[in-house]
Amino acid sequence: MHTNSKNQNITDLSAILEGLVKAGVEFILVGGLAAVVQGAPVTTMDVDIVHNRSSENISRLFQFLKSINAIYRRPDDKIIVPKEEDFSGHALFSTRLGPLDVLAFIEEGKNYEDLLQNTVEIDFKGHPILVLDIRTMIALKRISKDPKDRQKLPVLEETVRQLEENSDIGKE
Numbered sequence: 001m002h003t004n005s006k007n008q009n010i011t012d013l014s015a016i017l018e019g020l021v022k023a024g025v026e027f028i029l030v031g032g033l034a035a036v037v038q039g040a041p042v043t044t045m046d047v048d049i050v051h052n053r054s055s056e057n058i059s060r061l062f063q064f065l066k067s068i069n070a071i072y073r074r075p076d077d078k079i080i081v082p083k084e085e086d087f088s089g090h091a092l093f094s095t096r097l098g099p100l101d102v103l104a105f106i107e108e109g110k111n112y113e114d115l116l117q118n119t120v121e122i123d124f125k126g127h128p129i130l131v132l133d134i135r136t137m138i139a140l141k142r143i144s145k146d147p148k149d150r151q152k153l154p155v156l157e158e159t160v161r162q163l164e165e166n167s168d169i170g171k172e
Contacts, residue, residue: 012098016047016068019097021127023064026052028115029131030106035152037122038134040159042152046099050132051087052112053104058087061102068095107140134160 013033020027028051029037032044051061062084070093072080082091091102105111118136121128138156141149 013044013047015097016095016100017124017129019064019068020049020061021124021129023060023067025061025064026054026057026112027061027130028112028119029129030103030115030137031101032152034131035134035137035156035159037131038120038159039163040134040156042155046101048101048103050103050106050110050112050115053087058084061087065093065095065100065102068097068100070095070100073099107144110140134163 017029017033027049029047030050031046031048032042033047035042036044051057062082065082070082072082073092073094074080082093087102087104089104093100093102106115115132115136116130118133119130120133122131123129134156138153138160141153141156144150
């Protein structure tokens with residue numbers, strides 16, 4: 001079934017986050033959705049997370065992936081389901097809820113523990129979710145070699161400028 005509805009994508013992404021939270025997976029939301037929840041006017045079609053790589057957390061993540069029929073996203077049509085020992089690098093999945101990118105680290109090899117100090121906590125349906133803060137995203141995109149990251153940089157910088165400008169209004 002092909003859907004053209006923007007709301008369908010939002011619902012799917014929300015369902016992925018809700019599932020991760022309910023499964024007790026420790027993660028930091030990164031990527032486009034992390035920018036969106038902090039006010040950046042960008043579009044995203046997937047959920048990107050950096051996960052805690054403890055064996056207990058990987059086990060919870062693996063069980064969640066099984067529950068949403070996760071398979072690896074591949075250029076061919078070969079169907080490969082994840083195995084619990086697959087989470088040492090990047091794993092890009094298609095699921096019944098939508099795309100989910102499970103990352104062991106992001107730019108500069110920064111993993112879950114490295115990123116914790118650069119997160120903000122947001123409330124998601126009554127649950128706290130850690131999100132990579134927008135200033136850290138900007139710093140990482142400045143050093144990225146990916147052209148897509150370079151394209152998003154001005155939008156993120158303008159978002160921060162507007163957020164700072166709006167927060168100054170109440171201080172006068």
